[in-house]
Structure formats: structure tokens, C-alpha cells
Amino acid sequence: MNNSWNIKLLNQSVEKELDRLDAGLKAKFLYVCDLLEIFGPHQVGSPHTKHLRGDLWEIRLIGAGASARAIYVTVTGQTIVVVHVFFKKPRKHQNERLPLRYRD
Numbered sequence: 756m757n758n759s760w761n762i763k764l765l766n767q768s769v770e771k772e773l774d775r776l777d778a779g780l781k782a783k784f785l786y787v788c789d790l791l792e793i794f795g796p797h798q799v800g801s802p803h804t805k806h807l808r809g810d811l812w813e814i815r816l817i818g819a820g821a822s823a824r825a826i827y828v829t830v831t832g833q834t835i836v837v838v839h840v841f842f843k844k845p846r847k848h849q850n851e852r853l854p855l856r857y858r859d
Contacts, residue, residue, distance in 0.1 A: 758833075760792050765838045772840035773825075779818045784825060784840075787814045796829055 764770050776784065790799045796812055805813050807826075814825040814837075822843040827835050 758795075760795050760833045760835055762788050762792060762827075762835045762837065765836055769837055769840060773837075775842075776816070776823055776840070777818065777821065780816045780821065780823050783816045783818070784814060787816075791835055795833070796827075796835065 764773070773781065773784065787799070787803045790803060791814075796804060796806075802815060802817070805815060807813055810829045812827050812829065812835075814827065816823040816825065824841055824843055825837050826839040826841075827837045829835055
């Protein structure tokens with residue numbers, strides 16, 4: 756019995772979303788996909804993946820200048836389907852969350 760997982764893209768729209776990632780984020784995506792194929796979603800965890808709920812998971816892609824997420828679902832037959840890829844909006848500056856007396 757083959758224990759490896761298969762990874763598929765939902766459609767061409769997801770492929771186009773992946774194409775918008777820079778080379779570094781694409782490389783990280785492929786690296787995490789390799790881990791998922793070998794170990795499965797339950798064995799690959801933070802900082803690479805996060806379980807959202809039910810069969811819904813995310814691949815966390817963090818680069819030098821940007822962050823992105825790839826949302827995927829697990830389906831029968833040890834298959835992972837990537838359904839959406841998007842850039843994560845940057846967080847507000849840490850300073851904005853500090854009380855005024857502690858700001859620069």
C-alpha cells in the first residue's frame with residue numbers, strides 16, 4: 756500500500772494565483788508540498804501548515820517581503836486539493852498597538 760499523499764490544484768484559477776507568487780514563495784510552496792506528500796497533513800505542522808477546521812488547512816508561506824497562504828482541503832484517497840492562494844495583508848506596525856507612552 757502506498758502511503759504517500761497526492762496534491763492537486765482545484766483549477767486553472769488556482770494555478771494563476773500560484774503564478775503570482777515570487778520565486779521564493781513558490782519555492783517554499785513546493786517544499787511544503789513535498790513534506791505533505793511524504794508525511795501527510797496531520798504530521799506537517801507549524802510553521803508550515805495550520806489546521807483551520809474540518810478538512811480545511813492552510814500552507815503558510817513567509818518570504819522576505821511578503822506572506823501568502825494556500826488554502827487546501829483533504830479528500831478521500833489521501834488527496835490534498837489546493838483551492839485558493841492569496842497574499843496575506845501585512846500587519847499594522849507593532850508600534851500602533853502599544854500605549855502612547857511606550858511608542859518611539
